[in-house]
Amino acid sequence: MAPGPRAPLATMAIPVSDAVRPAAPHPVLVIASFTMAVAVIIETSLSFLGLGAQPPTPSWGSMLNEGRSVIYRAWWLATFPGIAIATLVLGFNLLGDGLRDVLDPRMRT
Numbered sequence: 001m002a003p004g005p006r007a008p009l010a011t012m013a014i015p016v017s018d019a020v021r022p023a024a025p026h027p028v029l030v031i032a033s034f035t036m037a038v039a040v041i042i043e044t045s046l047s048f049l050g051l052g053a054q055p056p057t058p059s060w061g062s063m064l065n066e067g068r069s070v071i072y073r074a075w076w077l078a079t080f081p082g083i084a085i086a087t088l089v090l091g092f093n094l095l096g097d098g099l100r101d102v103l104d105p106r107m108r109t
Contacts, residue, residue: 026103033096037089044085060085 047061067078
């Protein structure tokens, strides 16, 4: 029995995949770093509202919530977790920007 005709899509799939596969991981890495920053903000927000991790599990959002009531007597209880959250989110965003600058061929001159 002779093989049937090949579908045109099957012959085009190999060159397209060879062109797309090398470029695919770069945007995924950049988007993943920005998504991590959003995940940190969502987790801390939910924990601050009491909807996240429950005690005794530590969470920066719950630390902010507990430090809110004693902010005038013990300012460091809310300040340092807030600084840590801001630093982590800024770090993930800067990592994403740096990865985009390094991996995006259109940014190179």
